Amino acid sequence: MTDTAIDLSKTIPQRCVIIVDAALPVGKAANAAAVIALTIGQRHPELVGPALVDADGCAHPGLIPIGIAVLAASRDELTNIRAKGVEIGCDVVDFPVQGQETTDYQAFSDAVRKVATIDLGYLGVALIGEKKPISRIVANIGLLK
Template sequence: MSTKCVLIIDPELPLGIIANTGAILGAALGKLHPEINGDDIVSQEGILFPGIVNIPIPVLKSNAEKIAGIHSEASNTDNISVIAFTDCAQTAQNYVEYTESIQKVQTQDIQFLGICLYGDKKKVNHFAGDLPLLR
């Protein structure tokens, strides 16, 4: 199986929230799929450069409504990992508050700021193949 990874972020968000969304999704992806990270590297001077992701991750754009639809459909698709960053997470003061917020709300009422799709290339392309790059 050939794999692919994409981030899909709402371009209408403020620039800081877009950057934060990408960072959070990337960190969660690295936790869920540590095999995508390369080995640590030591420079000539002995400075450690911890391993970074060794696959391309294009950052695409779509509106919140379409992101929610992709999340819903992709979450029920085999061979794709779906990671979401939501308004519940962005506004929470800590992880306990985030957990409580997610557990109290219907998924249909969540605003998705961005998602990460990783898995079977054909299936990822099905959901994200027509989306433009976020620039």
């Protein structure tokens, strides 16, 4: 079990935040947030609300009812945020920098395999879990602009 693997069945998360590297250009920041969000949806399908039905009866896919704040921090701060998330026991989804250095997933996997956890840098990190502990971690972090 890795340090980010937790029992996802314990509780329904109350807070979900994605923090991306503030130095990324807008397209790469959007990519990092999207990649992380897809993994959040896979790991936490209970976060997807019921279908939204419009006045014509047309159903639209359900969205996350608790929202997802997308924040920005420095790469060093991302490493600290990830560590604090692991420490409090929330679910942590991280996106190592190697992910935007190739379009080949196997090459991405091979590159990450060569780096110790303590030495990894991150383009983004998500924290999913209880509201208060996560809010304390991200209290002074601004929105992605």
